[in-house]
Amino acid sequence: xSVSRPIGELKTLAEAFVRFGLSxxxxxxxVGVGDDVEFGVDVRLGEIENLVEAGTRSLGLRVIRDGxxxxxxxxxxxxxxxxxxxxxxxxxxxxxxxxxxxxLPETSPSLLxxxxxxxxxxxxxxxxxxxxxxxxxxTERIALDDKRIVNSHGASCDTHVGxxxxxxxxxxxxxxxxxxxxxNVSLQAGDTDDLVEDFWFSSKxxxxxxxxxxxxxxxxxxxxxxxxxxxxxxxxxVPVIFDPLMTSSLLGFLCGCLxxxxxxxxxxxxxxxxxxxxxxxxxxxxxxxxxxxxxGSSPFDAEGVPSRRTVVVENGILKTFLCNTYAGRxxxxxxxxxxxxxxxxxxxxxxxxGSTSPAAILRSTEKGLYLxxxxxxxxxxxxxxxxxxxxxxxxENGEPAxxxxxxxxxxxLGEILQSVEMIGDDxxxxxxxxGPTIKVAEMQIAGLS
Amino acid sequence: MTIFEDRFPLGPEATASVLSEALxxxxxxxxxxxxxxxxxxxxxxxxxxxxxxESVGLGLGVRVWAGDRTGYGHTNDLSPERMRQxxxxxxxxxxxxxxxVSVSDFAPxxxxxxxxxxxxxxxxxxxxxxxxxxxxxxEACLAADPAIKKARVGWGDLVQHVAIVNSEGLIISxxxxxxxxxxxxxxxxGTAREYGFSGSGGRVGLEHFDDxxxxxxxxxxxxxxxxxxxEAGDAPAGEMPVIxxxxxxxxxxxxxxxxxxxxxFHRKKTSIFWNKMGARVGSELVTIYDDPTxxxxxxxxxxxxxxxxxxxxxxxxxxxxxxxxxxxxxxxILGRPLTGHGRRQDYTEIPIPRxxxxxxxxxxxxxxxxxxxxxxxxxxERFTGGQVEDxxxxxxxxxxxxxxxxxxxxxxxxxxxxxGTNVDILNxxxxxxxxxxxxxxxxxxxxxxxxxxxxxxxxxxxxxSMTVGGRT
Numbered sequence: 001x002s003v004s005r006p007i008g009e010l011k012t013l014a015e016a017f018v019r020f021g022l023s024x025x026x027x028x029x030x031v032g033v034g035d036d037v038e039f040g041v042d043v044r045l046g047e048i049e050n051l052v053e054a055g056t057r058s059l060g061l062r063v064i065r066d067g068x069x070x071x072x073x074x075x076x077x078x079x080x081x082x083x084x085x086x087x088x089x090x091x092x093x094x095x096x097x098x099x100x101x102x103x104l105p106e107t108s109p110s111l112l113x114x115x116x117x118x119x120x121x122x123x124x125x126x127x128x129x130x131x132x133x134x135x136x137x138x139t140e141r142i143a144l145d146d147k148r149i150v151n152s153h154g155a156s157c158d159t160h161v162g163x164x165x166x167x168x169x170x171x172x173x174x175x176x177x178x179x180x181x182x183x184n185v186s187l188q189a190g191d192t193d194d195l196v197e198d199f200w201f202s203s204k205x206x207x208x209x210x211x212x213x214x215x216x217x218x219x220x221x222x223x224x225x226x227x228x229x230x231x232x233x234x235x236x237x238v239p240v241i242f243d244p245l246m247t248s249s250l251l252g253f254l255c256g257c258l259x260x261x262x263x264x265x266x267x268x269x270x271x272x273x274x275x276x277x278x279x280x281x282x283x284x285x286x287x288x289x290x291x292x293x294x295x296g297s298s299p300f301d302a303e304g305v306p307s308r309r310t311v312v313v314e315n316g317i318l319k320t321f322l323c324n325t326y327a328g329r330x331x332x333x334x335x336x337x338x339x340x341x342x343x344x345x346x347x348x349x350x351x352x353x354g355s356t357s358p359a360a361i362l363r364s365t366e367k368g369l370y371l372x373x374x375x376x377x378x379x380x381x382x383x384x385x386x387x388x389x390x391x392x393x394x395x396e397n398g399e400p401a402x403x404x405x406x407x408x409x410x411x412x413l414g415e416i417l418q419s420v421e422m423i424g425d426d427x428x429x430x431x432x433x434x435g436p437t438i439k440v441a442e443m444q445i446a447g448l449s
Numbered sequence: 450m451t452i453f454e455d456r457f458p459l460g461p462e463a464t465a466s467v468l469s470e471a472l473x474x475x476x477x478x479x480x481x482x483x484x485x486x487x488x489x490x491x492x493x494x495x496x497x498x499x500x501x502x503e504s505v506g507l508g509l510g511v512r513v514w515a516g517d518r519t520g521y522g523h524t525n526d527l528s529p530e531r532m533r534q535x536x537x538x539x540x541x542x543x544x545x546x547x548x549x550v551s552v553s554d555f556a557p558x559x560x561x562x563x564x565x566x567x568x569x570x571x572x573x574x575x576x577x578x579x580x581x582x583x584x585x586x587x588e589a590c591l592a593a594d595p596a597i598k599k600a601r602v603g604w605g606d607l608v609q610h611v612a613i614v615n616s617e618g619l620i621i622s623x624x625x626x627x628x629x630x631x632x633x634x635x636x637x638x639g640t641a642r643e644y645g646f647s648g649s650g651g652r653v654g655l656e657h658f659d660d661x662x663x664x665x666x667x668x669x670x671x672x673x674x675x676x677x678x679x680e681a682g683d684a685p686a687g688e689m690p691v692i693x694x695x696x697x698x699x700x701x702x703x704x705x706x707x708x709x710x711x712x713x714f715h716r717k718k719t720s721i722f723w724n725k726m727g728a729r730v731g732s733e734l735v736t737i738y739d740d741p742t743x744x745x746x747x748x749x750x751x752x753x754x755x756x757x758x759x760x761x762x763x764x765x766x767x768x769x770x771x772x773x774x775x776x777x778x779x780x781x782i783l784g785r786p787l788t789g790h791g792r793r794q795d796y797t798e799i800p801i802p803r804x805x806x807x808x809x810x811x812x813x814x815x816x817x818x819x820x821x822x823x824x825x826x827x828x829x830e831r832f833t834g835g836q837v838e839d840x841x842x843x844x845x846x847x848x849x850x851x852x853x854x855x856x857x858x859x860x861x862x863x864x865x866x867x868x869g870t871n872v873d874i875l876n877x878x879x880x881x882x883x884x885x886x887x888x889x890x891x892x893x894x895x896x897x898x899x900x901x902x903x904x905x906x907x908x909x910x911x912x913x914s915m916t917v918g919g920r921t
Contacts, residue, residue, distance in 0.1 A: 044717065047517065047518065048518045048542060049517070049518065049519065050518075050519045050520075050521060050799055051518070051519070051520045051521065051541060051542045052520075052521040052522070052523075052538075052799070053521075053522050053538035053539075053541070054521075054522055054523040054524065054535065054538065054797065055524060056508075056523070056524075056525055056797065057525060057526070058525075069499070069500045070500060070501050070502065070503075071500055071501070071502035071503075072502060072503045072504060073502070073503075073504035073505070074504060074505040074506070074507075075505065075506045075507055075508055075525040076505050076506075076507035076525065077525075077526075081505055081507075085503060085505065088503055089503065092501045092503070092576055093501075095498065095501060095576055095577060095580060096497070096498045096499065096500055096501055097496075097497030097498045097499070098497075099495075099497055099499060129541070151717070151718060151719055153717070153719060153839075188719060188839070188840075190840075192718075192721060192723070192724060193721065193872075194840075195719075195721060195839060195840035195841075196840060197838055197839060197840060235686050235687040235688075264495070265494065265599060265601060265635070266598060266599045266635045266637070266642060267599075267633070267635060267644060269642065271642075272640075330495075342500070375836045375837075375838065375842065375843070375844045375868070376834070376835060376836045376844030376845065376846050376866050376868075377833050377834045377835070377836070377846040378833070378844070378846040378864065378865075378866040378918075380644070380848075380863075380864055382635065382642050382643055382644040383641075383642065383643060383863075383864070385863070385864040385920075387684075387846065387864050387865050387866040387918045387919065387920070388844065388846075388866050388918070389836070389842070389843075389844035389866055389868040389918070391842075405842060406842060406868055406869065406870060406916065407868065407916070407918075408686075408844070408865075408866045408867075408868050408916060408917075408918020409918070410686065410864075410865075410866070410918050410919060410920045411920070412920075444686055444918075444919075444920050444921075445686075446686035446687055446916055446917060446918040446919065447687075447688075447916060448687075448688060449687045449688045449689075
């Protein structure tokens with residue numbers, strides 16, 4: 001489906017709405033427009049199950065009048081609708097309270113040429129639907145060829161071609177295009193009453209970086225069958241090794257605890273810890289919006305602040321919080337270019353890898369849990385407490401002994417950061433929050449009495 | 450004349466022409482889903498009304514079936530050209546390997562009436578009224594206890610207009626209002642910090658906050674939970690008897706049973722329950738329904754997102770699997786009745802079987818008697834959510850609870866995950882209270898990346914033994 005629209009059109013639209021907002025009496029106006037063309041195919045047991053093709057446009061705007069803020073958004077981009085929303089927003093801003101920290105960022109002198117980030121791959125735009133269908137089919141077929149796999153939740157191939165434009169009344173006008181391609185498969189093994197499941201995937205900005213159907217299928221099979229015939233273990237405290245996906249999940253929780261918004265809201269256990277040691281010497285955590293060809297990269301954030309590289313934790317010391325302009329003003333720090341919608345979000349947020357191989361980390365563990373998957377919520381940012389259902393492999397004498405399930409794992413993020421003993425060398429960027437294998441000295445497992 | 454209300458000014462001819470385009474390549478069924486939504490929100494924190502917002506969503510989703518394949522296209526531009534393009538995208542799945550069905554004559558249908566209970570609709574209320582409700586809740590929260598250092602109160606109201614037309618001749622439309630008021634309280638004592646949460650709402654009008662649930666109560670409840678957690682110890686770790694408080698704990702039933710009886714997991718044979726229709730999977734005390742027709746409830750609707758009139762559905766009858774939650778596709782493939790559980794997050798998504806209001810029926814026991822029967826165990830009071838996988842392994846997260854010692858609730862404890870396998874747990878439900886209650890009308894369920902509003906209910910329940918994932 002060709003729903004690509006002239007690029008200039010979105011810029012003109014955004015600028016026109018900024019001018020309209022000012023004419024309605026706003027002191028400051030910000031308009032963001034997004035245009036996304038998506039394709040997705042789900043294949044299950046060899047047959048196409050769903051095929052989705054669409055083009056979507058959306059607009060978000062912010063107006064500030066007399067230090068008071070109102071937001072609006074629409075997927076209906078007709079001028080009548082948007083102009084009504086702008087008039088309403090200017091009027092509604094009156095009803096908010098005056099807030100000294102409200103307002104647009106100061107304009108920045110220079111903006112990176114988005115081409116340097118290499119976020120747009122024409123090969124994804126040109127990829128024909130039949131190839132995507134074939135890849136999804138192929139991924140699932142290779143996985144199902146393994147006799148231990150009894151059923152499939154299906155394989156999917158998705159592509160997105162996005163175009164973002166941002167304009168504001170301080171003269172900012174920026175745009176970039178970004179592509180995405182993803183391929184995944186999700187499998188089941190075992191008997192109906194003793195099913196185990198897992199999945200694997202690859203998500204990239206460039207097609208040539210995407211893992212092959214074969215590689216994804218083989219990994220998904222290996223990850224699924226290793227759960228077969230799980231045991232429940234007894235309640236105890238043991239070292240825990242985090243699979244890279246589990247480290248990423250832990251980092252996602254940490255990232256939420258490191259935003260300036262959470263700090264002024266006092267909704268993070270790290271609120272008072274700036275400049276202090278929060279983790280072991282080996283921990284260096286970086287947010288970098290300028291990594292070429294990465295999913296979390298962009299030339300500027302949601303309010304037009306240039307993206308940058310921010311060392312958040314350096315050798316265990318908390319160096320800064322991630323901020324948008326508002327949160328930065330609230331807590332007296334500069335914006336780190338992490339505005340995301342109305343809040344703060346990561347760009348590429350990652351734990352710097354160490355030099356130990358995952359195999360060596362396993363070998364170092366006499367007895368412990370290799371954590372592969374968690375189930376449930378159980379994350380409390382205010383206290384840092386963690387409690388989740390867990391699946392993994394029991395490690396004995398440096399080797400996987402048997403799979404475990406129906407246990408829970410609990411601890412506290414603050415304590416975990418202080419007890420990271422080893423960091424793997426296996427960092428892969430398959431999302432915007434990523435980490436390598438890590439080993440934590442000790443966590444509480446709940447299982448059999 | 451337009452087919453629908455003013456929101457979708459589309460004549461019968463234009464509609465039929467988009468449907469015909471969708472069937473042009475040989476589909477068995479085509480459907481147009483028009484959606485228009487108006488959302489408004491207010492946020493108060495740091496003692497100020499920090500921001501207000503308003504958003505409009507408008508779009509069309511076109512679905513085509515060819516055998517078991519689904520083609521889907523959507524657009525938020527309702528020009529004839531874009532609608533036909535979305536229809537062509539959906540039609541692509543049909544691959545022209547069979548003759549098309551023709552579009553039947555349209556037979557207008559009407560959704561169930563009386564689902565929304567609103568006297569003063571939020572959609573047409575002035576934003577100042579909403580700000581007043583938010584402010585009252587915020588101030589009550591901060592005033593509730595000196596330990597409360599921060600409060601954050603959010604208001605959201607939504608009016609969703611939906612109109613559905615399909616090639617079988619169905620035409621139906623509905624308007625679905627929804628309100629949600631939530632409060633988060635942060636309490637501090639020394640270096641310890643905890644948060645509490647409360648909220649209310651549903652398919653109701655502003656009058657809901659006059660007497661049924663005053664905003665001050667929501668503020669106070671959030672504050673009380675935060676303060677209680679400051680005093681709470683770590684939850685125990687290991688297997689022990691567990692009592693679930695009435696109301697919110699219905700999330701356990703939602704996870705342990707509801708998802709696994711959504712019919713898509715049955716046609717795919719991925720659910721542990723797929724071959725268990727008529728089989729015993731739980732104790733006699735376990736009778737579970739999903740009822741989308743409960744007036745005013747967050748999970749309710751007068752028609753589902755395929756235009757089916759919903760009906761209360763018996764899922765488990767005294768421990769025996771008795772029903773499935775179906776959408777059109779799974780009902781067709783499995784030969785099961787339509788229950789009206791085909792739901793979607795919005796027009797960009799394909800409908801799938803989902804829960805609405807899921808609850809376990811009241812039992813014979815007095816709640817006091819249930820508590821008295823436990824010598825040493827865990828009382829799960831408040832919940833933040835749960836998750837299940839098709840194998841039946843599920844968790845649910847308890848934000849606060851109590852130890853039970855000698856039949857009494859004693860020390861407050863915080864943050865524990867309960868984990869189990871559904872059939873094990875259903876068999877271990879050994880007492881059920883006569884005090885069925887529903888959750889606080891703030892729940893959202895996520896599946897396949899789609900969020901829909903739901904509610905859950907349960908009476909006091911005793912599980913003879915379950916793994917509690919605390920820290921001590």
